[in-house]
Amino acid sequence: MFQPKPMTHLLIAASKEQMASVVTELYRHRVFHITDFVDQGKEGYEGVKLGVPFENAGQLSSDLIKIRSIENVFQTSPGTQFDVPVRPAETIRAAINNELPKIESEVSTLTAKRSNAETKIRECEQRINELKPFALVPVELDLYRGYESLAVYAGYVEKDIDFAFPSEKYFAAGKDGNFLVAFVESANAQEAEKVLSDAGFISVALPTETGTVQAAIDKYNTELVQAKADLADASAKILEAKAKYADLLAACDEVLSCDVERAEAPLRFATTEEAFVLDGWVPYDDVAKIEAGLTQATGGKVYVTVDEDEINYDEVPVEYNNPAFAKPAEVLMDLYARPKFKELDPTIILSIMFPLLFGVIVGDVGYGLIYLALALVGRKLLMRMGEMGAKAFKIILGCGISTVVFGLLYSEIFGLSLPWHSILFSRHLPIGGDHLPQVMDLLVISVAIGVIYLSVGWIFGMINHARMDHKGAHRTKAILGKFGWFAMFWGMLIILFSLIDIGTFIAGITIPLPNLTVIGLPLTIVGAVLFVLGAVFVARENPLDLMEIPTNLLSHMLSFCRIAAVGLSSVAIAMVVNFLAMEFFIGPALADFSVVGVLLIIVGVLVLIIGHALNVVLGVIGGALHPIRLHYVEFFTKFYQGGGVIYKPFGLKRKFSEE
């Protein structure tokens, strides 16, 4: 809790003969995070080089590329294949050797056929388009070429022209431009070209076909139909092949990816002529397992040691270590940044508060049930997205349940009242309910949540500086700086409460707030001292930080008002929708039943459905985005940096195969 998994720095050394068994063993356990060896002449590493991949790496890679290219043709990938039976890796390797060449040739024949058909279609369409203007000219296609003393021009002009010498000319005005064909004697060609270019002549290629234009177009049309049939046939066959091979390909892809990763692993090792060293991290609990496994796999010919030198904590890979219920919120943390190794990991707070605040904001039995239903309907889809989808599903489920619970407490269903009075706070606005909303109470509670969040944030900030910074004056200053903000914040609150009796000052508040004005001046002085002390501590770290007083103290605290405000706006929309539908459409229609009435009822029901659907979507934005923002902006900025190295154990999670 609040801590990532403890990690142990392991160094593994062995002779090169053992490299393959060490790699296989580490890959099987899937817990070893390799720190890539960088050849930069570090002390103690003189003469050490990067390793070279195993011999078969090239062949494996080229096989993998073949698989990927076939998958590309099929538009599939291992990520899109589900419910595939798990096969032994050996069977798949055999399939790669025996069946892959066959599949490859089949697919390449089909793709060649498909691309030939596509090319043919393009050519035919182009020829038809080019021939079309010639259909306007009453000349057969053979007559356009084969002259010794005549020059032929065909193309588009801006306007009709006249030649001052003997010529034969056809002009056809059209939407796409004016088409002109001209035959002139070669002797006059130069002059003709001048006249043409003055008229903005754009020439088109002369046709090479024979017979009438229409006959040529018909011929291309026949070819076009044939090519389209070929294309459809090839596409259908590709789909057929996809259905047949997709899951085998996914399995091959997985096995080859594993093999390639293993074969190329030595690229991350430090090697000498005879031996290699492997540097990395293992979760503390798995050290014994790895040591035993390696010893067994190599017959004891391996040297594994725990490196206990001074640790640079920025390099330690970070793996979350949260109780099961908090795991889903890790998605929300990774969206921001992975914590550093020595940093407090606030996942657990997020995992509790995020669904809770979502419920507080949306708080409606009807909407909650809709969210639950949507989550259950979309479950399969989310599960297919892998681990992240499964976590997202649990978050949505939590939010849905919390929304229903708060809906019961607020006594709200689709903006209407449940049969009981609200148990917690009433959010019933005057347009729908029978009693007024407790707006002030809700706002005060929201700000109180803010006060707690900010205080915890600064306390965490102090802890983080104490744990992460190097010992010295700088660390003390940084810790006191965080304390300064905390002191200023509470100083401000104490001054406020000692001067004003907030409970009576704010009209319409029913929560009992302590009246501290009875203590009066002494308390004001305590507050002022705290405030000034805090300001001094902050200024000692960096005087410019004092500029942040308005935002850090006031803005961030009042920003928590959004919990109440966004929630009330969601209630308001629901109530307006109900009001519109009932008072304007359904109510009058029921009172005076007629044919028009039926129409009005239909419109009213539509208004209800569309309005509430809109509110469900807005609820997600309001209910999810605002709490997450409160955490990211108001809470995390007080203590959280993030940017830790993500723990990536060497090994691949297999879905389709087993060793």
Added chain:
Amino acid sequence: MAIETLFSDVGAQALGSGLAAIGAGLAVGLAGIGTGVGEQGIGAAAVGATAEDRGMFGLALLFTVLPETVVIFGLVIALLIMFI
């Protein structure tokens, strides 16, 4: 007739609550415009940054929603006007 109603007690009360409603509307509306103006530049840049690097998403979202506080303040003021 209308003027007479305006100056009666009932009329003044109605006028008052009407003006309050307009004020509440202005508070939310103007604050919303302000937020929109603030977010447009940040949002465009944030989408660009996220397109370059998916890891930027969290930070980009954080920056984009910063000006949103303004419209929440507007909403709170509107609530105070309407219900206090």
